[in-house]
Amino acid sequence: MGIKKRNKVSAEFSMSSLTDIIFLLLIFFMLTSSLVAPNSLFLKMPGTSTSKLPPSSKKIDDVAISSSGKYRLNGKTYSLSNLEKELGRRQRAKKEKYTVTISPNTKAPIDNVVYVMDIMKRYKIDGILAAEPD
Numbered sequence: 001m002g003i004k005k006r007n008k009v010s011a012e013f014s015m016s017s018l019t020d021i022i023f024l025l026l027i028f029f030m031l032t033s034s035l036v037a038p039n040s041l042f043l044k045m046p047g048t049s050t051s052k053l054p055p056s057s058k059k060i061d062d063v064a065i066s067s068s069g070k071y072r073l074n075g076k077t078y079s080l081s082n083l084e085k086e087l088g089r090r091q092r093a094k095k096e097k098y099t100v101t102i103s104p105n106t107k108a109p110i111d112n113v114v115y116v117m118d119i120m121k122r123y124k125i126d127g128i129l130a131a132e133p134d
Helices: 016-035 080-093 110-122
Strands: 061-065 071-073 076-078 099-104 126-129
Touching (some): 061 110, 076 080, 110 126
Parallel strands (some): 061 099, 099 126
Antiparallel strands (some): 061 071
C-alpha cells in the first residue's frame, strides 16, 4: 500500500502578531518620550522685538572668548576656573536675575563656548549668545 506524506510548507505569514508588537512599541516610546526632560540651556537669541520697552539701565556683563581660547569678563582676562568662580560670585551678589552675554570670536573653539554655557547652566545664569553674521 502506498501512503503518501503531505509535507507542504505553508508560505503564508501572519502579520497580525507583528503589527501588535509594533503598536505596543509605538505606545511605549510615546509614553516614555514625554517623561524625558530636555537637557538644554535657556539662551536669549538676539533678534527684533515689537514691544516698545524703554532701554534697560542695568549693565549686562560680557564674556568674550578669543580665537586663542582666552576668556575675558568685561575686559579682564580669566582662566576657566577663575571665570567660573567670578560668575558664581556675581550671580550670588545679584538680587534679581543675572544675565550675561557670550560673545565668542568667529574663530573661537566651540568647546570654549560650551564650557561657558555649562558654567551658566550650573549657576542658573541667563545667557545671551551674541553671534556675528557670516
